Amino acid sequence: MAGTKRLLRSFFKLLLPIFVLAAAAVAALSVWLVREASAPLTKVYLVTPEKYGQLSARGAKITEETWPNQDGTTSRGWLLRGELNQPAVIMLHRYGTDRSHVLNLGVKLNEATNFTILMPDQRGHGQNPLIPNSTFGGCEATDLVAAVGFLRGLRSAEQFQLVGSQIGVYGIELGALAAIFAAEKEPAIKALVLDSIPRDSDALLEYTISRKYPFASSVTSEFAAIGTHAYFYEGCYRRVPACEAAKNITERRTLLLAGIDAPQFQESTSRTSKCFPANTTVDLKTDLSPSGMDMTNASLDLSEAYDQRIIDFLKLALTLP
Known part of the structure; x- marks a missing residue:
């Protein structure tokens, strides 16, 4: 009996280094996956205000602005001023794109x-991003609150406050998730147009990993979810589902969109639509083809119809009493 125990102890001692090395390898792989996913490939802007301004008098009035975030970092964005005391709208792109x-x-x-x-350019996005890494909606939400403060x-030329009391947000995917998290905390956000809402930040990370590393994506996504605990330690990565945040968004007007080009976000958008309180109006359209996720490849007619739907909604939602 004593000999058997000694044999087992020896066996476990032999295997222990292997277990430790395997655990360390999994941890390292998990953190590496998150680090890679949180740093999107930056691309040249599709179009800049300088080029756009050659075709549009309004576009020529766009200015480059920066403002401080709550964590001491700096955000940047293109600003197109409107009329005095009129509402404002913040436009948030999806993961892997930029403000253009x-x-x-x-x-x-x-x-x-x-x-x-x-x-704005969200974290990790745009040419030479001011903040190198995305947090998949967490810090982006606090950045959105800072943008509202900006x-x-x-002020107008006469030093009157330029923007009125109503602020709206349009967001796709990453932008939609950040908008929901921010609207939960920021009552000044009165209207939301949200296209392709992820279930939560983990779901957005999984989607990102699956596109970057399609081979065995389910396994790599699980590893990445584990890695967020170490990589975003003391950070603002949020594990709260969009549905839970939506439950606290009261007395707003919302338009929720999704399409067949991103079926995983069709389901999560539809589910999130049922989470808002009764005193928040919800318009739902989840059969778009395409949604905003793939609008750059849509025909001119489809693109125009999509844009007009958003314009009509925000115009009404932000001017009604």
Whole structure:
């Protein structure tokens, strides 16, 4: 009996280094996956205000702005000023794109409404990003609250407050998740247009990993979810589902969109639509083809119809009493 125990102890001692090395390898792989996913490939802007301004008088008025975030970092965005005391709208792109992807819609919205439009680059995005890494909606939400504060501080040439009391947000995917998290905390956000809402930050991370590493994506996604605990330690990565945040968004007007081009977000958007309180209005359209996720490849007619739906909603939602 004593000999058997000694044999087992020897066996476990032999295997222990292997278990430790395996655990260390899994941990290292998990953190590496998160680090890779949180740093999107930066691309040249589709179009800049300088080029857009050659075609649009409104576009020529866009300015480059920066403002401080709550954690001491700095955000940047394109600003198109509207009329005095009119609402403002913040336009948030999806993961892997940048502010140039919402530039055309932002200018059209300004032309149709005279609202002030702010188009930020989210964390880790845009040419030479000011903040290198995305947090998949967590810090982006607090950055959005800071952007609301920036808009509140804008002044006209006569030093009157430029933006009125109503602020809206348009967000796709990453932008939609950040908008829900921010609207839960920021009552100044009165209207939301949310396209392709992920279930939560983990779901957005999984989607990102699956696109970057499609081979065995389910396994790599699980590893990445584990890695967020170490990589975002003391950070603002949020594990709260969009549905839970939506439950606290009261007395707002929302338009929720999704399409067949991103079926995983069709389901999560539909589920989130049922989470808002009864005193928040919810318009739901989940059969778009395509949704905003793939609008750059849509026909001109489809793109125009998509933009007009958003413009009409925000114009009404932000001017009704």
